[in-house]
Amino acid sequence: xxxxxxxxxxxxxxxxxxxxxxxGKYVGYTELGVKNAERLNKDPSVLAAMKATKETYCxxxxxxx
Numbered sequence: 001x002x003x004x005x006x007x008x009x010x011x012x013x014x015x016x017x018x019x020x021x022x023x024g025k026y027v028g029y030t031e032l033g034v035k036n037a038e039r040l041n042k043d044p045s046v047l048a049a050m051k052a053t054k055e056t057y058c059x060x061x062x063x064x065x
């Protein structure tokens with residue numbers, strides 16, 4: 001439960017959008033990022049895939065540490 005999966009997207013060295021597993025959704029940091037976060041957060045399959053990534057990627061690597 002102490003693991004957080006973060007996937008950030010950057011353009012010109014500025015973070016525009018981020019998925020945070022602790023929030024369970026995307027957060028936008030620019031106008032474009034906010035619009036995309038709203039769109040992505042409305043799609044349950046996208047959110048489920050990102051949440052599954054935490055389970056498959058992070059949990060497997062932490063258990064091996």
